[in-house]
Amino acid sequence: MDQRVKSPRTVSLLSYWTVRYFIILCLGFVVIAIAAIYWARDTTMDSRIRTAGLLGQEVADRVTTSSGQINVPPNLDAIIQNRLRFFNIDEGTCLIITDHTGKLMFSRPAITEKQMYNKLSDDLTTARDANFMAINTPIDNSSNKQIGQVSILQSKKSLTYSPNELMFIFILLAVLILSGWLTLYLLSRKLSRPLGGVAEAAQQICAGNYDVKLNIHTREKEIQELVSSFEEMAQRLKHLEEWRALSLAGVTHELKTPVTSIKGLMMAVRDDVVSGEEAREFVDIALKESGRLERMVSDLLDYNALTAGSVEVRRDRLDLRLLIREVAYQWQLTHEINELNIELNLPEEPMYTMGDSLRIQQIIVNLLNNGLQASDQSQPIHFSITMYAEDGMLHVEVSDNGSGVTPEDQSHIFERFYRGEKKKRNVRGLGLGLTYSQLLARAQGGDLSLRRSSPAGSTFALQLPR
Template sequence: MKKTNRISLLKYWTTRYVATLVLGLIVVTILSVAWIQHTILENRLEISEFIAEELANRIAGSQQPNTSPSIDKNTLKSRDQFLQSERPPAIYITDAAGQVLSTNQSDGPYSLDHFPIDLLQKTRDVLKYPTGTEEARIWMIKKPIEVEGVVFGWVIMLQPENELGNVTDEYRLLAILIVSLGLFGWAAIYILSRRLSKPISQVAEAAKQIQEGNYNVRLPEHTKEQEVYDLVYSFKEMAQKLQQLEALRAELLAGVTHELKTPVTSISGLLQAVKDGVVTGDEAEEFLSVSLKETAKMQKMINDLLEFNSFTANALPVAMEEHHVNELMTEMVHQWKIGQDLDSITVELTTLTADRIIYTDLVRLQQIIVNLLNNAKHAVEADGRIDITLTEENQLLLIEVKDNGLGIPKAEQELVFERFYRGDNKKYKIRGLGLGLPFSKLLANALDGDLILKESSSFGTTFIVQLPLSQG
């Protein structure tokens, strides 16, 4: 069998959450970079347009009639700082025909002496300056120098797009922010994953202890997460239940061994006495008779055990047939009463007011009723009473078997349908394996019904068999 490499729950959650976090941060970074580039470019173009307009208005305010526009170069340089770029933009002052009159560029690639008049007369003030190549796009911002409706010249600013979009500081800040978020997210994920995986790891460790037979496990009791709390609480309940069942199994195994060993020892002793001639004549016959009775009891217990195991393995068939309820129950109770010594016990059957049809297995139902009646007989004492009452409710036949015996102790009532369980009042009084009620419940379930303990107290016990009635 191929070995599967498994990783811890903490590592599994942490690595996948971190991978998801990194992927999310990458997407956020890409979107943020695109947004920053677009926003910075738009903002710097707006600032450049504002500076150009401010220069145009300043020049127009000092313009003399019949003179060309002009401005001090120091004024041009003082505007560079507003753009916050490594390289200042090229600023030009031209006349109305586009001839450059003043500029802050004495040399370099942007040392121009003329701008095309058709370019200056375009409607938009922010344009892409034609350079003849797509590799280095240059933005052109122009504002007219206008006095009383007459254009005397132009303020023109040129700057490459890569310089306008230079956002080194912004990228540095974004990188610090992303890295900080990544580290903080990783730490938060690790702490949360550890918090969630710790109780699960403790449950896994406790499962190993139970596998080794140690049921005294310790698990955290104060857990805020509802699902984890439910897991821990359910596991602790399961561990306690397993511990109880293990103790019960050991006790029941000892009880079954004792119940089977007692008749064997009795039979062996009786037969040995007959063989050795210790008893003779009528007394020997009595010893043989007792031995046969003990053999029959032991055979019945073994048959009960085999039949129970066969039924739980679905090896016993169920033959369903139609029967009249009142007639069927009257016959069952009558047959049971014939074979019993009921001198001091009253048995009463109350049938349905209107007879109904039931679809059931006669033999299996009789096994249930006989077992309940036998239990009731063992429970009652002198002047005891057993009542069998038939009622109908929601298309169900309710067969109520009630006695006025000592009842079942409260602590034992939840265990009466556990296989091999025998109560303290019964285990020393009546020989058996504790399979009667569990087997009867299995039979009732096989008949599409159920067997329940309705109530039990010091005044008696009531069991109810529920079976579906035929429609119509």
């Protein structure tokens, strides 16, 4: 049964951030609102109780005469109404004045004594209804003797909640939530636009179109660096793709040429187009061409193996001076060429390095072979190998008296598959020798570089850790 894994549903960055931020913002402000409401309730209750106490004290002062009796002035109702409006006290508040015997002297709104005892307890200190609260203020005469009491009955709801304050809290929270969401929305939108452009350009690159222009200009340093880096990456990918196509064509051509030559030579021998000494000469040429083909395939395999990390590089303690002397001697024996001279300028004392003797030999041999290919057969071939220690590194300079590397080729000679125009005409190969040698040197903690080059010869420098 074919079970396909469903890819998760994706949403835009703008929607993802703004929706989640809005939810988090609302939850956070709901908690703040609940805390603010409880705080406002306690604060409002304390403030309104104090205000009711002040009102009760003022009424007590107004109804007390100089003789120490209770006398309700005729305009008391109007005064209380003004005070209720001034102190922003609920108009439904009930104010009751009683004497020391509990007799009703005044009430606003007007109620009977029976109704008064329905509202207040028998001792006139608390409200009978649990939804109301009684704020009592004693009426004292000049001798500080209580001659009566002012009781103000207010609903607990009016004491704890103020419509204006609640409205202010809700409006404030709504403004904060909307401003926070709007801020993130605008920032997310500003961020998502360049990211969307980069994503669209990446899709074009996946489709094989490397000519992408984002045309995105922002003041944010990181986003602008991202856009610039992406455009630069697209151009480099374009150049690499062009270079890959050219390199593949060049490698194919270099491998095809000896195969075609070998095929033509062997067919000529098979079909008796040539015979005798000439046939043997054709076979010798075919063998040389097969040897070149073998070396090119070997270079390609070695390079691929090293770049894939499947080539082991040993770390042995080596006397580099003795190794170079041995490599130069063996190479000179295998190249029986008249007037070939290798000059060794090596220190007398041992110079040790941690490396792989086989890989170091490959590097030195490759440099000598390159120098031999660049030599002028009309003059004696001369090599100079100089070794010295400097700054914790061992330096091995291999110099030749060949034709040198042209200035326009010097910055490219270590690039894979690169071969200068002169070398393309004179020597067959894949252009991997120097690239492979440099990778081997770096794998051992060193490096390989072109020290100098001119029509009089070239000098390559191998550095290895001492």
